[in-house]
Amino acid sequence: MNYRKHLLSTAIAATTLWSTSALAATEVQFWHAFTGRLGELVAEQVATFNSSQDDYAVVATHKGNYSETLNAGIAAFRAKEQPHLLMVFEVGTATMMGAKGAIKPVYEVMADAGAEFDPDAYIGSVKGYYTTTDGQMLSLPFNSSTPVLWVNNDALKDAGIDPSVDLSTWQQVDDVLGKLKEAGSECPLTTAWQSWIHLENLSAYHNTPFATKDNGFAGADTELALNGELQVQHIQAMGDWAQDGKFIYAGRRNEGGANFRAGECALFTESSAGYAGIKAEAQFDFSVRPLPYWDGVEGAPQNTIIGGASLWAMTGHEDEEYKGVAAFLNFLSTPDIQAKWHQDTGYLPITIAAGDKTKADGFYDENPGTDIAVIQMTANEPTANSKGLRLGSFDQIRGIIDEELEAVWTGDKTAQAALDSAAERGDKLLRRFEQASQ
Amino acid sequence: MQKRVTFNGWLLPMLLVLPQLLISAVFFFYPAGQALYQSLFIPDPFGLSSQFVGLGNFEYLLGDKYYRASFFTTALFSTLVTVVSMVPALLLAVLADRLIKGAGTYRTLLIWPYAVAPAVAGVLWLFMFNTRVGVVSWYLGQLGYDWNHVLNDGEAMGLVVVASAWGRISYNFLFFFAALQAVPRSVIEAAAIDGARFWRRFFTIVLPLLSPTTFFLLVVNIVYAFFETFGVIHTITSGGPQQATTILVYKVFSDGFVGQDLGSSAAQSVILLIVVGALTVFQFKFVEKRVHY
Numbered sequence: 001m002n003y004r005k006h007l008l009s010t011a012i013a014a015t016t017l018w019s020t021s022a023l024a025a026t027e028v029q030f031w032h033a034f035t036g037r038l039g040e041l042v043a044e045q046v047a048t049f050n051s052s053q054d055d056y057a058v059v060a061t062h063k064g065n066y067s068e069t070l071n072a073g074i075a076a077f078r079a080k081e082q083p084h085l086l087m088v089f090e091v092g093t094a095t096m097m098g099a100k101g102a103i104k105p106v107y108e109v110m111a112d113a114g115a116e117f118d119p120d121a122y123i124g125s126v127k128g129y130y131t132t133t134d135g136q137m138l139s140l141p142f143n144s145s146t147p148v149l150w151v152n153n154d155a156l157k158d159a160g161i162d163p164s165v166d167l168s169t170w171q172q173v174d175d176v177l178g179k180l181k182e183a184g185s186e187c188p189l190t191t192a193w194q195s196w197i198h199l200e201n202l203s204a205y206h207n208t209p210f211a212t213k214d215n216g217f218a219g220a221d222t223e224l225a226l227n228g229e230l231q232v233q234h235i236q237a238m239g240d241w242a243q244d245g246k247f248i249y250a251g252r253r254n255e256g257g258a259n260f261r262a263g264e265c266a267l268f269t270e271s272s273a274g275y276a277g278i279k280a281e282a283q284f285d286f287s288v289r290p291l292p293y294w295d296g297v298e299g300a301p302q303n304t305i306i307g308g309a310s311l312w313a314m315t316g317h318e319d320e321e322y323k324g325v326a327a328f329l330n331f332l333s334t335p336d337i338q339a340k341w342h343q344d345t346g347y348l349p350i351t352i353a354a355g356d357k358t359k360a361d362g363f364y365d366e367n368p369g370t371d372i373a374v375i376q377m378t379a380n381e382p383t384a385n386s387k388g389l390r391l392g393s394f395d396q397i398r399g400i401i402d403e404e405l406e407a408v409w410t411g412d413k414t415a416q417a418a419l420d421s422a423a424e425r426g427d428k429l430l431r432r433f434e435q436a437s438q
Numbered sequence: 439m440q441k442r443v444t445f446n447g448w449l450l451p452m453l454l455v456l457p458q459l460l461i462s463a464v465f466f467f468y469p470a471g472q473a474l475y476q477s478l479f480i481p482d483p484f485g486l487s488s489q490f491v492g493l494g495n496f497e498y499l500l501g502d503k504y505y506r507a508s509f510f511t512t513a514l515f516s517t518l519v520t521v522v523s524m525v526p527a528l529l530l531a532v533l534a535d536r537l538i539k540g541a542g543t544y545r546t547l548l549i550w551p552y553a554v555a556p557a558v559a560g561v562l563w564l565f566m567f568n569t570r571v572g573v574v575s576w577y578l579g580q581l582g583y584d585w586n587h588v589l590n591d592g593e594a595m596g597l598v599v600v601a602s603a604w605g606r607i608s609y610n611f612l613f614f615f616a617a618l619q620a621v622p623r624s625v626i627e628a629a630a631i632d633g634a635r636f637w638r639r640f641f642t643i644v645l646p647l648l649s650p651t652t653f654f655l656l657v658v659n660i661v662y663a664f665f666e667t668f669g670v671i672h673t674i675t676s677g678g679p680q681q682a683t684t685i686l687v688y689k690v691f692s693d694g695f696v697g698q699d700l701g702s703s704a705a706q707s708v709i710l711l712i713v714v715g716a717l718t719v720f721q722f723k724f725v726e727k728r729v730h731y
Contacts (some may be wrong), residue, residue: 071695099484101484255570396697436482437488
């Protein structure tokens with residue numbers, strides 16, 4: 001294993017050496033996790049940047065999925081071959097923050113490079129996830145989305161339900177699910193990313209803590225609070241729907257998307273970034289609604305939180321190279337580039353200016369519903385409960401949550417028992433993370 | 439009488455075993471020693487710092503009921519994979535051995551699945567049993583059976599066992615087939631003259647004569663089920679549902695490379711090393727006694 005890693009890093013080092021000598025421009029290595037259409041769009045951004053100036057050349061490399069990219073970055077750091085910029089998904093944020101000697105915070109990169117940098121230009125609830133409690137931006141948000149409710153209007157019509165029916169609250173959804181089931185729907189509701197949508201975002205949206213210590217922002221000695229009254233009630237409701245055949249579970253990631261896009265499911269909770277796929281494939285009339293909330297819970301609806309990834313600058317490079325990093329990050333933040341990214345992908349714009357430009361372009365009028373996510377994110381000033389999550393070993397904790405939720409969907413466990421168990425098992429991982437990052 | 443070769447002095451014998459010792463040192467003792475050393479620490483993922491915890495990692499692991507359950511899962515999984523890959527292989531080998539026409543084609547076709555990498559085999563099986571678009575699950579649905587290995591732990595286990603064993607059938611077939619050809623015809627003919635039918639000859643003569651091969655395959659297949667089925671599990675179930683298919687080696691991977699918890703991962707490697715070591719000693723001490731060479 002180690003041997004192979006060395007061989008690989010030597011190969012990478014050799015190619016890097018060769019290519020730096022071939023080009024006069026300072027090279028900036030950028031490792032990302034995008035393939036397919038998103039990969040093409042990233043390549044396009046990089047090409048635009050490289051042709052816009054002669055001093056720096058960004059080299060973008062695909063390193064696998066989110067987990068694999070993070071691991072590649074970690075392995076490379078251990079072999080002292082780390083890239084300048086590493087894309088890390090939001091659940092890896094605490095891991096990166098804990099690695100003080102491995103990362104160079106974005107605000108520092110910008111200050112050292114003498115680059116222009118105005119943190120206020122970025123949308124609060126987007127940058128909040130990647131910002132310290134005293135407002136310093138650690139990594140640059142790259143792709144951010146938030147969960148919304150996708151509706152198959154034709155499926156509602158077939159069940160004799162007016163497609164413009166109000167679906168703002170889970171109580172109203174419950175009512176519609178009942179009608180759909182009665183009308184013979186095989187799949188009234190399905191979901192993607194269950195932990196992210198139905199626990200993490202549920203908590204933030206109802207201004208309820210997901211974990212103590214401001215969801216981990218205020219310290220690594222945080223404990224999970226996801227077995228509170230609100231969460232138990234919601235998961236129990238979904239468990240009951242699952243037992244009644246009103247909620248169909250398709251998988252831990254976005255497997256449910258295939259069912260929805262094929263027209264089998266009436267309602268679908270999924271990221272706003274599902275837009276591109278649904279628009280391309282759906283052979284039916286669909287609409288986007290805000291994520292429902294439980295009527296009667298104080299403080300709801302607050303704001304939802306993001307998912308996605310941000311760009312981290314890693315330590316151990318030359319000052320001149322960090323100037324290139326700063327220039328590239330600033331380039332990504334320009335309104336034109338951001339607005340294009342937002343419109344092409346359905347990801348949220350990271351700056352206020354990009355949102356305004358998209359509106360001015362008339363994009364929201366032409367594509368109704370694409371602004372729902374932005375409105376939902378920015379409707380309220382984020383609170384300590386809705387700023388985001390900063391939990392160590394979070395990828396594994398999500399795995400635990402997935403397992404426990406699956407036990408609820410099959411009817412093996414009650415919501416209370418499953419969430420208690422998830423909290424207990426997750427806390428063990430949090431304690432280990434706390435110990436490791438001391 | 440045994441023939442003994444003796445050396446004068448120790449230089450030449452040392453020189454002769456040196457390559458083997460070097461290879462063992464570099465590829466076995468060094469990594470194993472590293473794992474043992476790292477299992478006493480909780481390091482941070484980037485290798486910037488690490489806390490000495492003594493046997494804390496082992497305590498943490500053995501206190502976890504999901505980890506303890508993983509031993510049972512591993513035992514069940516490797517037994518099933520071994521049985522499912524060896525019994526059909528033997529049956530196919532016996533049938534192929536009796537063929538006169540087209541034996542070559544038949545043999546070649548049977549060996550093909552071995553060329554498919556485990557992860558690819560995993561994807562193929564996953565595709566057939568996909569709960570939404572899978573061909574097999576569609577037919578099962580037509581028969582009124584609702585296949586869902588995403589939530590049903592028994593179905594998940596069945597699927598990873600079949601996907602893991604499938605390619606192995608070819609491998610085992612190859613060995614059984616070669617061994618069958620080595621069974622002396624005269625013995626079988628003698629039994630046939632005595633009036634023993636095919637299956638009687640098979641159980642009383644052929645099977646005992648195959649025992650060295652069977653034993654070899656048993657050891658190799660158990661090691662395969664323990665270590666090399668990781669790709670299949672990763673692509674089909676990722677260890678789910680509710681860790682029903684999380685075998686020990688998969689947990690080493692997921693803790694180390696998904697959770698970046700290298701201390702726990704190292705401790706698990708050490709435990710795995712002990713388990714497999716004990717298993718191999720057991721096999722050679724007790725099972726091998728029943729093997730006739």
